[in-house]
Amino acid sequence: MTASENSAGVTKDTVSPLLVQNLSKNYGAIEAVRNASFNLNKGEVFGLLGPNGAGKTSIISCIVTLEKPTSGSIFVGGFDVQKNPREAKRNVGFVPQEIINHGYFNVEEILSFQSGYFGLLHNRERTDYILHELRLYEHRHKKVKQLSGGMKRRLLIAKALVHSPQLLLLDEPTAGVDIELREQLWQFVKKLKAEGVTVLLTTHYLEEAEQLCDRVGLIDKGEIKMVESTQFLIDKFTGRSVRVKFRNVVAPRDFELRTGETVGDLINKEKLDVNQIEDINISEGTLEDAFRRVIYQ
Amino acid sequence: MSSNVQSEKFRGSNVKGQADLFLGPFYSLLRKEVMRFLKVSMQTILTPMVSSLLYLLIFGVSLGAYIQMKGGISYLEFLIPGLVMMGCLNNAFQNSSSSIIIAKFSGDLEDLKVAPISYTQIILAVALGGLVRGVVVGTITYVVGAIFCYFKADTVIAIHHPLWLLVFIVLGGLSFSLLGLAAAFWAKSFDQMAAVNSFILLPLMYLGGVFFSIDNLHPFWQSIARANPLIYFINGVRYGILGVSDVTPEHACVVALVTLVLMYWLAFRTLARASFLRW
Ligand SMILES: Nc1ncnc2c1ncn2[C@@H]1O[C@H](COP(=O)(O)OP(=O)(O)O)[C@@H](O)[C@H]1O
Numbered sequence: 001m002t003a004s005e006n007s008a009g010v011t012k013d014t015v016s017p018l019l020v021q022n023l024s025k026n027y028g029a030i031e032a033v034r035n036a037s038f039n040l041n042k043g044e045v046f047g048l049l050g051p052n053g054a055g056k057t058s059i060i061s062c063i064v065t066l067e068k069p070t071s072g073s074i075f076v077g078g079f080d081v082q083k084n085p086r087e088a089k090r091n092v093g094f095v096p097q098e099i100i101n102h103g104y105f106n107v108e109e110i111l112s113f114q115s116g117y118f119g120l121l122h123n124r125e126r127t128d129y130i131l132h133e134l135r136l137y138e139h140r141h142k143k144v145k146q147l148s149g150g151m152k153r154r155l156l157i158a159k160a161l162v163h164s165p166q167l168l169l170l171d172e173p174t175a176g177v178d179i180e181l182r183e184q185l186w187q188f189v190k191k192l193k194a195e196g197v198t199v200l201l202t203t204h205y206l207e208e209a210e211q212l213c214d215r216v217g218l219i220d221k222g223e224i225k226m227v228e229s230t231q232f233l234i235d236k237f238t239g240r241s242v243r244v245k246f247r248n249v250v251a252p253r254d255f256e257l258r259t260g261e262t263v264g265d266l267i268n269k270e271k272l273d274v275n276q277i278e279d280i281n282i283s284e285g286t287l288e289d290a291f292r293r294v295i296y297q
Numbered sequence: 298m299s300s301n302v303q304s305e306k307f308r309g310s311n312v313k314g315q316a317d318l319f320l321g322p323f324y325s326l327l328r329k330e331v332m333r334f335l336k337v338s339m340q341t342i343l344t345p346m347v348s349s350l351l352y353l354l355i356f357g358v359s360l361g362a363y364i365q366m367k368g369g370i371s372y373l374e375f376l377i378p379g380l381v382m383m384g385c386l387n388n389a390f391q392n393s394s395s396s397i398i399i400a401k402f403s404g405d406l407e408d409l410k411v412a413p414i415s416y417t418q419i420i421l422a423v424a425l426g427g428l429v430r431g432v433v434v435g436t437i438t439y440v441v442g443a444i445f446c447y448f449k450a451d452t453v454i455a456i457h458h459p460l461w462l463l464v465f466i467v468l469g470g471l472s473f474s475l476l477g478l479a480a481a482f483w484a485k486s487f488d489q490m491a492a493v494n495s496f497i498l499l500p501l502m503y504l505g506g507v508f509f510s511i512d513n514l515h516p517f518w519q520s521i522a523r524a525n526p527l528i529y530f531i532n533g534v535r536y537g538i539l540g541v542s543d544v545t546p547e548h549a550c551v552v553a554l555v556t557l558v559l560m561y562w563l564a565f566r567t568l569a570r571a572s573f574l575r576w
């Protein structure tokens with residue numbers, strides 16, 4: 001079966017790396033995901049951004065078939081993950097949120113098994129490359145319990161990359177990770193993007209989405225509220241805030257600058273007396289502001 | 298362009314066309330199953346050896362001196378094939394069940410679900426892994442028993458029908474490995490797994506004719522005993538080694554085959570409904 005026979009997610013000549021359509025997932029009475037739809041473009045980094053319990057892991061679990069959707073469908077590279085799981089999964093790399101233990105096996109053995117699961121029995125060249133890339137090569141004879149927290153997380157990423165997947169799913173890759181490793185992981189994701197890998201990452205760190213993602217889907221209480229380019233979200237929903245301190249007045253006044261507005265515009269608009277102004281303080285908008293506006297408006 | 302090719306190579310290429318989704322996952326998982334029990338061979342091989350030695354000492358020597366079996370064989374001789382098969386079946390079961398329970402606990406069972414592996418591949422690899430351990434333990438038990446018998450009773454335990462022996466070892470090892478797999482995928486906790494062990498496996502084992510011949514039982518208990526598939530596996534192996542048994546090898550073989558098919562069906566059904574999520 002070729003990809004084009006599975007028509008969903010196929011537009012003209014490009015096949016969507018990931019297409020999620022009207023996905024709902026209930027756990028008993030809990031509605032973890034409600035009618036979520038989004039589509040990834042080839043080669044982009046897409047962020048699912050939302051607070052804890054928003055339903056991010058549930059969506060990822062449905063993509064990798066660890067959970068069965070209550071309704072809706074998911075296509076990876078044009079293949080329905082329910083109907084054609086093996087074809088869909090062979091091009092996906094998955095980094096789970098929680099560390100996985102492997103008991104008796106060392107890093108090298110774990111990667112060798114993992115390669116085999118994807119049909120690659122002679123994959124030494126690739127696994128060695130990944131071990132070097134993630135700075136695990138010197139630790140390749142250690143068991144998981146002998147690795148530091150950061151190394152464990154890098155091992156999870158190494159496992160997800162043995163088969164050179166076209167789509168990489170990262171579930172909260174930097175949760176509970178120190179600043180240095182976070183920076184390294186961000187660099188690594190940028191490198192993968194440069195290699196043409198499509199990345200879906202979930203995060204509740206706004207800064208992470210801002211740094212890495214081309215587009216962001218804002219999710220809260222199981223619903224995707226908005227899918228937009230990161231820059232658009234920042235431009236549209238954040239204003240620069242301006243704090244003006246007047247002479248002889250103790251309390252400063254706060255104003256907001258809309259996109260394209262200058263401080264001069266503000267002074268004219270608000271008819272402020274320039275001679276009375278003692279100090280002006282401008283702070284730039286962040287994705288955090290956008291997030292607040294969309295989710296808590 | 299050429300730099301592109303170079304960086305592709307440097308990245309450690311793995312051309313998709315080389316991927317063998319048929320043999321790759323199966324072979325890899327089988328290798329993992331076998332390596333796992335070899336890494337803990339203290340528990341998985343040495344312990345069963347010690348326990349069969351204890352059985353030989355207690356039942357074969359101290360108690361067995363007072364028991365005479367039909368066909369002129371000593372109780373010690375009678376006991377050895379039963380111990381061989383009990384070791385084989387028990388270890389086949391323990392191998393697949395503990396491998397899966399541990400994988401559920403540590404989370405690497407999720408790796409199997411996320412990878413492009415079919416249920417059939419998982420079942421075949423895990424079942425064969427269990428069989429390998431069953432054969433290793435069975436062989437060791439036989440060697441220990443034969444040496445023991447030689448020095449204690451001056452008897453050589455030769456294998457009378459090696460092909461029948463092989464048939465029953467393979468059918469039995471696979472069946473119990475599959476049962477272990479089904480039980481472990483079904484279990485939602487350590488307690489449930491322990492319950493299968495003590496309420497299903499152990500009674501089947503101890504009432505399976507390792508220690509007694511059903512001919513010595515009251516007809517009522519005989520008919521009960523015949524409902525236990527273990528009787529056929531153990532008597533099959535006894536026929537393979539000693540050339541005597543309570544049931545004919547053909548009869549035993551049919552029961553063994555039917556059991557294997559049932560166990561495969563049970564394993565497949567359980568797997569298809571099972572959650573691979575970690576505990
Ligand atoms: N296996 C489960 N059983 C019951 N409820 C669950 C299960 N997994 C997740 N949930 C619930 O579903 C909701 C979404 O969880 P999750 O997808 O893990 O969110 P996130 O990854 O965004 O933090 C939460 O309310 C969580 O408690």
Ligand SMILES: [Mg+2]
Pocket residue numbers: 056057058097171172
């Ligand atoms: Mg989560």
